[in-house]
Amino acid sequence: MADNTQILLAEKPTGKLAESHFEARQAPVPEPADGQVLVRSVLLSLDAANRAWMQGPTYKSAVNPGDVMHGYAIGEVVESRSPDWSPGDVVAGEVGWQEYAALDARTLHRCSDHRPLSHLHSLLGIAGKTAYHGLLNVPGLEAGETLVVSAAGGSVGSIVGQIGKIRGARVIGIxxxxxxxxxxxxxxGFDACIDYKNEDVSAKLAEHCPGGIDVYFDNVGGPILQSALFAMKQGGRISCCGAVSQYDGGAPASPVGIPGxxxxxxxRMEGFIVMDFADRDADAERDLSQWAKSGQLKVVEDILDGLENAPRGLIGLLAGENRGKRMIRVGPDPA
Amino acid sequence: MADNTQILLAEKPTGKLAESHFEARQAPVPEPADGQVLVRSVLLSLDAANRAWMQGPTYKSAVNPGDVMHGYAIGEVVESRSPDWSPGDVVAGEVGWQEYAALDARTLHRCSDHRPLSHLHSLLGIAGKTAYHGLLNVPGLEAGETLVVSAAGGSVGSIVGQIGKIRGARVIGIxxxxxxxxxxxxxxGFDACIDYKNEDVSAKLAEHCPGGIDVYFDNVGGPILQSALFAMKQGGRISCCGAVSQYDGGAPASPVGIPGxxxxxxxRMEGFIVMDFADRDADAERDLSQWAKSGQLKVVEDILDGLENAPRGLIGLLAGENRGKRMIRVGPDPA
Structure with missing residues (x-):
């Protein structure tokens, strides 16, 4: 059987992530044990959280040097030693940064018939559900409110802002x-967008949100969270989705003025993880599909070809070079 | 008419508050203008927030050097130029640190017939309502949950913890x-209390809350908030009531790990101000009165005699020397 290309975390990064922290190797394609399934990777998701996993345990265990880099992928079952799966089934799971993985059958999710498959990472995947639940089921949003979202061009932020517009809010991106x-x-279709690399975020928030911010969807933490805190309206709500400014060697500075x-x-500041809302995923899938179909919501994807591009793809994502949901095409779609 | 003793903020404190920041003076008893009422102070409330007012505007305007120190008091109407009030009426309002004040009639609140009057500052006053609303209407509390409260011997904390016990929680004070x-x-009747001056708060929280903290009622901010954050259970709630550790020259350090x-x-971390729940004050008064009457809730008061003791009373309160609600008896109860 063909060789299995793998990308390992070679060294734990302490500052900015670099390609030298990774190492590619060829390994044999694994033999699935009883109860396992051999999966061929098709589309690998790249996420800012991948970098956080290298720092230590989060909502999952840490990635350590010598490990195949962790990653969530859509793939095809090529061999099954479980009665629950058959060759040709399209699944999603913790495949990691490699072409093939032998995985416990119970850890896999069956993918819907929706095509293109890439939507299962973007619109209908973790990105879309994170945006949907993290906006509508954490702070909530009323028509006429002012919503600010950071990392507004990213996989989650691009959807958060568009949902905000669909719900009748004024939406300011950063x-x-x-x-x-x-x-x-x-x-x-956002109402405005603040360029944090070239503009004074606090001054621009004051200009665009003269009555204050009702809801701030925070993907970044750090100084932008700080500016937003000062610009919040009385009774405002902050949805804490992530802190990408702090994952890649950024100083883990908390904002001043907590709790004053x-x-x-x-x-109200509230953190969440998308999996907590799994019981409401059907609502998210229904609404997101409908909005995309009607043209109210644009699905933005940024697909790089080839597993060998995963390290530079992640490094670029942490620097904000992607537009929408970034993923790696590891292999062709199932026939 | 008798002289009016006043205590002024003489100098804006930059570090720890000291008696030298205040100055007493005799002034004439003011003449109420049309629409005003002359109030004789009876019981002056001392609160940690008094110190925060000296730093700048909060939920009210700042106290500036040369101002009669701001303060909320219960008093008696001695002269009225408003049709709404008559001599002998018992009122509460922004009397300040002085024996007499001429106040706009519309800013006064009528006091209930409840006696002793001191309960209108403690059990049924801002302290009791802050504890009630800030626990039950912000994070909420279920029987069997673990509640941690800081400044547990203070006016608010002593009531928060007792409400926690009444509601069937495990209650740990700090x-x-x-x-x-x-x-x-x-x-x-708390289940345990951690002595932050002599014990390792993080280690003791781990010992007393092995399953983590469900609800943390934060009166202090700073390092104790930090320890609590690390000890929270997944899905835990923090009610942000105040940050007394930071009012009196403490470094305004935010906890690390926000928002990660x-x-x-x-x-979920949420700040509140008791006035926001005025529409539910009747519930608070009913429940608190009933709990006190049945003996389930002890009313703890710490009353110092004489307006001249207000500065040292506030300084001592900021150092944590009080037990329960501290107030100053400025004059005798109305006949």
């Missing part, structure tokens, strides 16, 4: 670079 | 000194 900001306004600002402004 | 901690367990810890542990 993203890096004038071209990306223009795209967010012109193509995604929360008290004086009666702010 | 307070300063072995005698106070013993009193909190033996007299107030909130995400990974799915924590």
């Amino acid at each position: 993203a890096g670079g004038p071209e990306k900001c223009a795209w967010i306004v012109d193509d995604l 600002l929360l008290v004086v402004k009666r702010i | 307070a300063g000194g072995p005698e106070k901690c013993a009193w909190i367990v033996d007299d107030l 810890l909130l995400v990974v542990k799915r924590i």
